[in-house]
Amino acid sequence: MEQPVIAVRGATASLGSRPVLRGIDLTVGRGEVVALLGANGSGKSTAVRAIVGQVPLTGGELELFGTPRRRFRDWKRVGYVPQRTTAAGGVPATVREVVLSGRLARTKLGPARRADREAVVRALELVGMADRAGDPVAALSGGQHQRVLIARALAGEPELLIMDEPMAGVDLASQEVLAEALRDQVERGASVLLVLHELGPLEPLIDRAVVLRDGCVVHDGAPPRAVGQHALPGHDHVHPHADPAAEPIRTGLLS
Numbered sequence: 660m661e662q663p664v665i666a667v668r669g670a671t672a673s674l675g676s677r678p679v680l681r682g683i684d685l686t687v688g689r690g691e692v693v694a695l696l697g698a699n700g701s702g703k704s705t706a707v708r709a710i711v712g713q714v715p716l717t718g719g720e721l722e723l724f725g726t727p728r729r730r731f732r733d734w735k736r737v738g739y740v741p742q743r744t745t746a747a748g749g750v751p752a753t754v755r756e757v758v759l760s761g762r763l764a765r766t767k768l769g770p771a772r773r774a775d776r777e778a779v780v781r782a783l784e785l786v787g788m789a790d791r792a793g794d795p796v797a798a799l800s801g802g803q804h805q806r807v808l809i810a811r812a813l814a815g816e817p818e819l820l821i822m823d824e825p826m827a828g829v830d831l832a833s834q835e836v837l838a839e840a841l842r843d844q845v846e847r848g849a850s851v852l853l854v855l856h857e858l859g860p861l862e863p864l865i866d867r868a869v870v871l872r873d874g875c876v877v878h879d880g881a882p883p884r885a886v887g888q889h890a891l892p893g894h895d896h897v898h899p900h901a902d903p904a905a906e907p908i909r910t911g912l913l914s
């Protein structure tokens with residue numbers, strides 16, 4: 660089999676004294692689109708943060724492009740969209756500057772060249788934000804901000820995209836735009852690992868789903884069919900059922 664772009668075996672990690680990953684296996688093959696699903700707190704974000712080196716593993720193995728994580732330096736091959744935070748809204752930068760920062764591993768802090776500027780324009784077009792390039796990011800809505808963070812990851816023209824809930828807070832029309840942007844990446848051969856709450860418009864793109872529960876993998880295979888919220892193993896029964904006549908709106912698998 661061809662070398663996977665992500666290979667995680669028996670990974671364990673703790674946050675504080677709490678074991679959060681309890682021996683997970685996770686692979687993403689070249690050109691594959693894998694969704695990482697699971698209830699709140701099941702360890703999805705911790706898993707992707709471990710993959711990008713933000714959380715140390717206490718055990719197990721992790722390789723990127725066949726290289727053990729601790730020796731991996733080729734970050735220009737990886738685009739990462741972190742789970743949305745509000746803190747970045749205070750950064751005094753324009754949309755163009757934030758997206759250009761996605762080229763840092765390529766520009767090596769040198770001046771932006773024409774290829775860099777063109778990649779920024781392309782990435783902004785892909786997420787439907789080309790007309791906002793000169794605006795301060797502080798002036799954007801949450802969903803627009805998220806699209807800029809996705810454009811930042813796309814601007815680096817990565818071979819592997821890792822996105823933590825990229826659709827969080829993004830309206831349905833923009834979700835379709837982002838799904839299209841992702842399809843474009845997959846067509847050009849990118850591999851993708853996505854933390855998702857629900858498959859939504861991305862469903863047709865997803866090759867495989869890995870479901871976490873309490874820091875363990877409970878499913879690795881076909882994406883669960885969108886038959887409702889209860890279909891998924893590990894689903895947290897958290898949505899309101901106060902009025903049995905008012906069936907909650909089913910937006911997807913895990914919301």
Ligand SMILES: Nc1ncnc2c1ncn2[C@@H]1O[C@H](COP(=O)(O)OP(=O)(O)OP(=O)(O)O)[C@@H](O)[C@H]1O
Nearest residue numbers: 674675677679697698699700701702703704705706
């Ligand atoms: N800094 C921390 N210290 C201690 N525990 C933490 C810390 N950050 C997260 N946790 C706990 O680790 C567990 C896993 O968190 P993680 O963010 O990986 O879950 P998740 O599956 O991504 O959840 P969500 O869908 O809510 O984003 C949770 O129980 C969380 O409360």
